[in-house]
Amino acid sequence: MATDLPLARLRMALVDHLGSECVRADESLARHTSYRIGGPADLFVSVASAAELATAVVLAGENGVPCFILGAGTNILVSDRGVRGLVVENRANAVAWMESDDQVLVTAESGASLSRLARQTARQGWAGLAWACGIPGTVGGGVIQNAGAHGGCMADVLHSVTLLDDRRVTQRVPARELGLVYRGSVLKNANWKWVILSAEMVLQRGNPEELASRVADYDAWRRAHQPPEASCGSVFKNPPGDYAGRLIEAAGLKGALAGGAKVALQHANFFVNTGEGTAEDVMTLINRARDEVMFQFGVALELEIELVGEWQR
Numbered sequence: 001m002a003t004d005l006p007l008a009r010l011r012m013a014l015v016d017h018l019g020s021e022c023v024r025a026d027e028s029l030a031r032h033t034s035y036r037i038g039g040p041a042d043l044f045v046s047v048a049s050a051a052e053l054a055t056a057v058v059l060a061g062e063n064g065v066p067c068f069i070l071g072a073g074t075n076i077l078v079s080d081r082g083v084r085g086l087v088v089e090n091r092a093n094a095v096a097w098m099e100s101d102d103q104v105l106v107t108a109e110s111g112a113s114l115s116r117l118a119r120q121t122a123r124q125g126w127a128g129l130a131w132a133c134g135i136p137g138t139v140g141g142g143v144i145q146n147a148g149a150h151g152g153c154m155a156d157v158l159h160s161v162t163l164l165d166d167r168r169v170t171q172r173v174p175a176r177e178l179g180l181v182y183r184g185s186v187l188k189n190a191n192w193k194w195v196i197l198s199a200e201m202v203l204q205r206g207n208p209e210e211l212a213s214r215v216a217d218y219d220a221w222r223r224a225h226q227p228p229e230a231s232c233g234s235v236f237k238n239p240p241g242d243y244a245g246r247l248i249e250a251a252g253l254k255g256a257l258a259g260g261a262k263v264a265l266q267h268a269n270f271f272v273n274t275g276e277g278t279a280e281d282v283m284t285l286i287n288r289a290r291d292e293v294m295f296q297f298g299v300a301l302e303l304e305i306e307l308v309g310e311w312q313r
Contacts, residue, residue, distance in 0.1 A: 007063075025044070029083065033232070035231065035277075038080070038309070039078065041068075042084055044086070045088055047088060047091060047092060050109045054170070069090055075141065093109055110138060111139070117132070126203040129203060130152075130214045132152070139198075143178070143196055145188065158199060158201055165193075166194060225267055229274060230273040239300075244269045247293045247299060250297070253285075
């Protein structure tokens with residue numbers, strides 16, 4: 001852990017407000033990412049509610065320490081060199097329901113599991129989130145990325161978010177002001193400036209049996225098309241009118257290896273950790289795929305995952 005005064009002061013403040021059991025120094029982030037990859041965070045805290053999340057972020061700001069909000073650890077590649085400053089593991093997962101005859105307003109804290117919420121709403125006969133049953137991230141991450149699958153996305157159901165803005169003031173923001181686009185939003189590059197505390201989604205009354213069948217079909221598709229090894233999901237966005245996986249496979253890279261990282265045989269847009277992979281191994285495959293797809297097809301692949309931590313430029 002870095003020994004500078006702001007970090008030491010922040011650690012003391014976090015312990016005072018949240019307790020010593022949830023604050024750790026030099027925590028390996030490989031333990032907290034779906035890739036099982038990542039170096040240490042200078043300071044790490046796990047929060048269990050939106051109020052605790054806001055407290056951690058405000059304390060980091062007051063002490064001048066950079067802060068990264070970690071959800072389920074999916075859709076990110078954390079550097080082998082780790083993350084400087086504070087990493088806040090968001091486990092705020094409370095969910096509230098306001099039902100009427102034909103729709104429900106679901107308010108979920110940003111650390112709630114998106115796939116678990118999707119399955120719960122489908123079982124209760126609420127339509128609109130079934131597409132997310134296989135997405136392993138959190139509600140907050142789903143909003144930031146405008147997560148989507150099987151023809152649906154967060155923009156279809158999102159009503160508003162409650163966030164902590166760059167002045168550390170809590171405000172409610174309508175979904176239309178979030179700039180939700182394909183796998184992105186105005187929040188995507190503002191993890192430190194604007195922190196999602198909760199999200200409100202509107203779902204419609206559906207048929208529970210039909211929704212259960214749809215979820216089962218999505219599960220079967222995922223088992224057939226996505227690798228079982230540790231990964232972070234799709235590495236690249238699909239370019240307009242095409243698929244990143246198709247291009248990477250056509251470039252001859254399916255099954256390609258770099259150290260302990262591999263382009264998955266089931267889906268070429270998934271790069272997996274075979275057991276001893278490092279972030280640099282994955283980055284080697286990312287650069288190789290970008291270069292080959294550009295060279296062979298003239299298409300520039302854009303990352304869907306986020307690079308987190310200290311990366312050599």
